[in-house]
Amino acid sequence: MVFFFQNMINALQWGSFYALIALGYSMVYSILMLFNFAHGDIFMVGAYIGFGVSTGLIALTATGVIALPNWLILVLTILFSMFLTSLVGMLVERIGYRPLREAPRASAAITGLMIGIILETGNLALLGARRVSFPSLIETTTYNLGGVYITNKKIMIVVVSLAIMLALDQFIRRSKWGMAIRAMAFDYLVVPLMGISINTIARMTFAIGSALAAVAGILFGMAYPVLDPYMGILFGWKAFVAAILGGRGSIMGACLAGFLLGFIEIFVAMIFPSTLRDLIAYSIIMLILTFRPHGFFGEPYSAQLRL
Amino acid sequence: MFLSVENLRVSYDRIRALHGITFDINQGEIVCIIGANGAGKSTTLRAISGMVKPEPESRMTFMERDLLTFSADRVVRELGISHVPEGRRLFGNLTVLENLKLAAFARKDPENVQKDLSRLFSIFPRLQERTRQKSGTLSGGEQQMLAIGRAFMSGRRLMLLDEPSMGLAPLLMKTVFKALKEINGEGTAILLVEQNARMALQFAMRGYVIENGNLVLAGDSKDLLENPEVQKAYLGG
Numbered sequence: 001m002v003f004f005f006q007n008m009i010n011a012l013q014w015g016s017f018y019a020l021i022a023l024g025y026s027m028v029y030s031i032l033m034l035f036n037f038a039h040g041d042i043f044m045v046g047a048y049i050g051f052g053v054s055t056g057l058i059a060l061t062a063t064g065v066i067a068l069p070n071w072l073i074l075v076l077t078i079l080f081s082m083f084l085t086s087l088v089g090m091l092v093e094r095i096g097y098r099p100l101r102e103a104p105r106a107s108a109a110i111t112g113l114m115i116g117i118i119l120e121t122g123n124l125a126l127l128g129a130r131r132v133s134f135p136s137l138i139e140t141t142t143y144n145l146g147g148v149y150i151t152n153k154k155i156m157i158v159v160v161s162l163a164i165m166l167a168l169d170q171f172i173r174r175s176k177w178g179m180a181i182r183a184m185a186f187d188y189l190v191v192p193l194m195g196i197s198i199n200t201i202a203r204m205t206f207a208i209g210s211a212l213a214a215v216a217g218i219l220f221g222m223a224y225p226v227l228d229p230y231m232g233i234l235f236g237w238k239a240f241v242a243a244i245l246g247g248r249g250s251i252m253g254a255c256l257a258g259f260l261l262g263f264i265e266i267f268v269a270m271i272f273p274s275t276l277r278d279l280i281a282y283s284i285i286m287l288i289l290t291f292r293p294h295g296f297f298g299e300p301y302s303a304q305l306r307l
Numbered sequence: 308m309f310l311s312v313e314n315l316r317v318s319y320d321r322i323r324a325l326h327g328i329t330f331d332i333n334q335g336e337i338v339c340i341i342g343a344n345g346a347g348k349s350t351t352l353r354a355i356s357g358m359v360k361p362e363p364e365s366r367m368t369f370m371e372r373d374l375l376t377f378s379a380d381r382v383v384r385e386l387g388i389s390h391v392p393e394g395r396r397l398f399g400n401l402t403v404l405e406n407l408k409l410a411a412f413a414r415k416d417p418e419n420v421q422k423d424l425s426r427l428f429s430i431f432p433r434l435q436e437r438t439r440q441k442s443g444t445l446s447g448g449e450q451q452m453l454a455i456g457r458a459f460m461s462g463r464r465l466m467l468l469d470e471p472s473m474g475l476a477p478l479l480m481k482t483v484f485k486a487l488k489e490i491n492g493e494g495t496a497i498l499l500v501e502q503n504a505r506m507a508l509q510f511a512m513r514g515y516v517i518e519n520g521n522l523v524l525a526g527d528s529k530d531l532l533e534n535p536e537v538q539k540a541y542l543g544g
Contacts, residue, residue, distance in 0.1 A: 176408070176412060179401065179405055179408065179409055179412075180409060180412060182398070182400055182401060183398040183400075183401055183405075183406075183409050185400075186398045186399060186400045186401070187396055187398060189358075189396075190392065190396045190398070191380075192357070192358070192378070192379035192380040192383070193356065193358070193379065193383060193389070193390050193392065193396075193461075194380075194383065194409050194410050194412060194413070194457065194461055195380055195381075195383035195384035195410075195412065195413035195414070195461050195462065196380055196409070196412050196413050197378070197380040197413075198380070
């Protein structure tokens with residue numbers, strides 16, 4: 001039982017990363033019918049930007065230019081990195097996808113793959129092949145709850161992730177911009193007839209998705225401090241799986257599916273040798289999709305594709 | 308000139324749908340274009356609202372401004388031309404009120420939105436009863452009211468209406484057209500395209516007849532209603 005709860009905690013943390021990344025996939029897909037295959041690499045870029053910002057702030061504090069407590073460095077790192085990564089996301093949308101808005105979807109998809117490669121190798125060119133290690137921003141404290149070991153970092157990662165998901169959900173449900181995103185997901189061709197620019201909504205959606213990926217990147221860096229330029233590939237694919245499993249455009253679905261992926265992976269590894277983890281975990285996911293082809297909360301796309 | 312369209316040509320995938328049509332609308336006028344299915348009625352509206360790109364030799368101006376340089380969203384936002392598309396195309400996942408708010412999303416005079424909403428609800432009391440209902444669950448008549456309501460909230464100089472009578476029972480059709488008269492009475496010009504020629508000509512002041520992408524007849528509604536060719540082709544003898 002203790003063993004079970006221990007893995008439960010780990011699964012929640014692991015699932016948080018998937019869920020945060022899956023949200024970006026899901027939102028972009030829902031409004032533009034576009035899989036942004038560069039999104040995993042945006043997660044990587046976010047982690048590196050987080051690394052840069054936090055290292056910079058720590059250095060400034062060390063040299064006495066400014067005196068910031070560690071928690072404030074963490075908060076500022078998250079906020080700055082969200083902002084900077086959202087700029088990267090908007091750039092990707094502007095340069096990569098907007099010119100292909102009317103192009104066949106396959107062209108847009110391979111554009112995503114190419115942008116991904118450019119981001120990976122661009123990082124390599126910029127920082128070289130060495131791995132960088134993410135600074136430890138908060139002192140790790142381990143609590144022992146009846147044999148289950150929980151660190152303050154794990155609690156923080158899960159709580160921050162859940163808070164962000166909740167905030168996003170409220171934003172989509174209640175704000176005027178969220179309303180526009182929901183409308184665009186339903187029938188994007190009619191959106192301009194309301195006087196609203198599709199480009200504005202698309203740009204904003206990329207910005208939000210990228211900011212969430214940046215949070216995932218930083219939290220990941222805090223839990224697993226070694227970063228490398230290719231870290232976003234597998235994560236991106238798995239988060240993509242979560243987005244599809246959640247159902248088109250469903251915030252709740254993407255989150256739940258992200259956590260489910262985390263759970264399946266961790267619990268498969270609990271029972272089977274860890275080398276078999278992904279083989280078994282993703283066979284299970286495939287089976288689920290066979291029975292629910294539109295995902296948990298998805299519906300068949302119904303809007304007409306011409307006005 | 309309010310709206311002037313000259314030599315409008317539009318092609319879809321190299322197949323020409325409009326072969327250079329010319330017409331105009333005066334301020335405050337109600338004008339209809341009647342014609343058979345596939346004659347080019349909807350394409351004409353799409354070209355005006357910027358949803359399709361006309362061929363370069365086309366000329367369109369609205370209040371002295373070159374319409375061809377405006378993107379679809381700017382046509383609504385900056386020129387006040389709204390378009391009720393074929394099949395209404397409501398955001399079915401949004402409530403009635405959300406659909407209306409979205410239509411007012413980009414307006415430059417947010418202080419007047421509430422007032423316009425009240426005015427709209429006095430024209431269509433039925434919409435006010437349904438504000439919290441998802442628009443996808445409305446009846447056909449209510450959906451048409453909401454589609455017109457969205458246009459009312461988004462752009463009020465010129466309203467482009469694509470087959471507002473489609474799928475409506477005669478009584479509802481009367482309600483809808485009475486409301487449109489009311490909206491027109493407050494200064495909104497209306498360009499209406501219809502397959503239901505009798506209804507359209509009774510409602511509009513002037514009309515054009517479109518056949519295979521060409522305007523073949525023009526005149527006052529009264530004259531068109533009495534024109535033997537029109538009667539034979541569009542009014543059932």
